[in-house]
Amino acid sequence: MLTPTQQNALRDAVRALMPLAAEIFSEVRTASLDEEGVTRPAWSAEDQAAADILLRAGRDLGLATRADDIGNTYASLPGRAGPGTAVLTGSHLDSVARGGNFDGLAGAVAGVIALAALRRAGLQPGCELTAMGIRCEESVWFGIAYIGARLSVGAMDRPEFDGLRRLDSGRSLAAHMAEVGLSADDIWRRDGPEISAAGTKAFLELHIEQGPLLIERAVPLAVATAVRGNLRYGDAVCYGAYQHSAAAPRRLRQDAVLAVTELLQRLEALWHEIEDNDDPSAVFTVGKLFTDPDHHALTKVPGECRFSLNFGSTVQATLERMANAVATLTAEIAARRRVRFALGDAVGSPPTPLDPGIRANLSASAKRLSIPCVEFATVGHDASVFARAGIPAAVLLVRNGEGSHNPRESMDMEDFQLGVQVLAATMIDLANS
Numbered sequence: 001m002l003t004p005t006q007q008n009a010l011r012d013a014v015r016a017l018m019p020l021a022a023e024i025f026s027e028v029r030t031a032s033l034d035e036e037g038v039t040r041p042a043w044s045a046e047d048q049a050a051a052d053i054l055l056r057a058g059r060d061l062g063l064a065t066r067a068d069d070i071g072n073t074y075a076s077l078p079g080r081a082g083p084g085t086a087v088l089t090g091s092h093l094d095s096v097a098r099g100g101n102f103d104g105l106a107g108a109v110a111g112v113i114a115l116a117a118l119r120r121a122g123l124q125p126g127c128e129l130t131a132m133g134i135r136c137e138e139s140v141w142f143g144i145a146y147i148g149a150r151l152s153v154g155a156m157d158r159p160e161f162d163g164l165r166r167l168d169s170g171r172s173l174a175a176h177m178a179e180v181g182l183s184a185d186d187i188w189r190r191d192g193p194e195i196s197a198a199g200t201k202a203f204l205e206l207h208i209e210q211g212p213l214l215i216e217r218a219v220p221l222a223v224a225t226a227v228r229g230n231l232r233y234g235d236a237v238c239y240g241a242y243q244h245s246a247a248a249p250r251r252l253r254q255d256a257v258l259a260v261t262e263l264l265q266r267l268e269a270l271w272h273e274i275e276d277n278d279d280p281s282a283v284f285t286v287g288k289l290f291t292d293p294d295h296h297a298l299t300k301v302p303g304e305c306r307f308s309l310n311f312g313s314t315v316q317a318t319l320e321r322m323a324n325a326v327a328t329l330t331a332e333i334a335a336r337r338r339v340r341f342a343l344g345d346a347v348g349s350p351p352t353p354l355d356p357g358i359r360a361n362l363s364a365s366a367k368r369l370s371i372p373c374v375e376f377a378t379v380g381h382d383a384s385v386f387a388r389a390g391i392p393a394a395v396l397l398v399r400n401g402e403g404s405h406n407p408r409e410s411m412d413m414e415d416f417q418l419g420v421q422v423l424a425a426t427m428i429d430l431a432n433s
């Protein structure tokens with residue numbers, strides 16, 4: 001644990017580095033400006049520019065920098081024990097199309113600044129500290145999330161990799177990597193993965209908050225309790241029959257819209273019950289709901305209604321309860337209303353618990369620094385890949401207005417500074433323990 005004098009030295013060093021952090025954010029923003037917000041497709045020239053800027057900043061700050069075969073960047077502060085074990089931090093470099101500049105990038109920059117601040121404060125860690133800039137977290141580019149993180153821990157095989165195509169260009173991942181000077185073959189020539197559980201004490205990710213909770217509570221930071229899992233029916237349909245709106249009596253109707261809306265109302269009621277009584281992390285979203293414009297009409301009973309169901313929770317049992325409710329309710333409503341539901345395949349990911357020890361470390365660091373910090377569940381982040389690879393992982397959320405994945409996200413540099421202080425203090429504590 002840092003002494004109060006060391007803590008003050010670290011805080012001053014973080015503060016002194018904030019103008020540089022702002023400069024890095026602005027330089028990356030300029031390199032990836034779109035008509036609105038920023039666009040940094042994974043393994044694009046814009047993404048590469050972010051990686052280069054981060055590597056240069058790390059080098060200028062006296063850190064040891066390198067990139068791996070995947071294009072992930074590393075900036076390291078050596079520890080007393082020499083190489084072998086490390087405490088990692090970092091987040092992703094890519095953004096969604098016309099997204100915000102801080103989603104991902106904040107965590108990548110925070111790592112480099114945290115390590116530089118520790119170095120400037122003259123604090124040598126017990127083991128190596130490394131800040132990563134990770135490629136391709138966003139699923140909008142190649143259809144799946146966390147590609148850079150999964151490759152770094154060896155959680156993807158070659159056939160899956162070779163099958164990935166960028167959704168907009170239709171070209172392979174290898175082709176996009178080649179454009180920024182990376183050879184996909186090099187990834188598979190390695191003996192083992194770049195990052196192993198054996199060589200990694202912890203992975204900490206700083207990320208802007210994507211919901212409004214910190215704004216609502218007027219608190220700058222939160223430690224995430226777990227990453228929500230999800231259960232999704234992306235293309236569900238209810239089939240009824242198109243009938244004359246004035247002529248068909250109620251007992252003969254096969255109204256697809258009323259059947260779907262009943263299902264949604266009852267699922268919402270169940271969600272409220274679960275959220276109130278059992279699981280406050282539960283969420284339920286109907287992102288798509290529509291009738292066919294080629295067939296629907298003011299004067300027709302709707303014969304078809306398409307919709308999506310998206311459940312999230314940190315508790316697997318909640319997701320199972322929701323899945324069971326969907327099966328029971330659709331069967332019951334279909335029989336009574338003479339319609340047919342075709343839900344399609346459900347896809348999902350299990351909830352990922354985050355490490356209780358590291359969460360406690362983050363909260364304790366915030367407390368010692370007198371920085372208000374709360375706890376709640378978060379959405380998917382690279383940290384969940386490291387957690388699933390057996391590395392104790394945690395996520396530190398920084399207050400951010402207007403959500404994320406849009407150009408209006410608005411992290412305050414004051415809050416960022418507090419986040420970096422907590423990150424740096426926790427990393428050195430973990431390295432020394």
Ligand SMILES: [Zn+2]
Nearest residue numbers: 092103104137
């Ligand atoms: Zn993100």
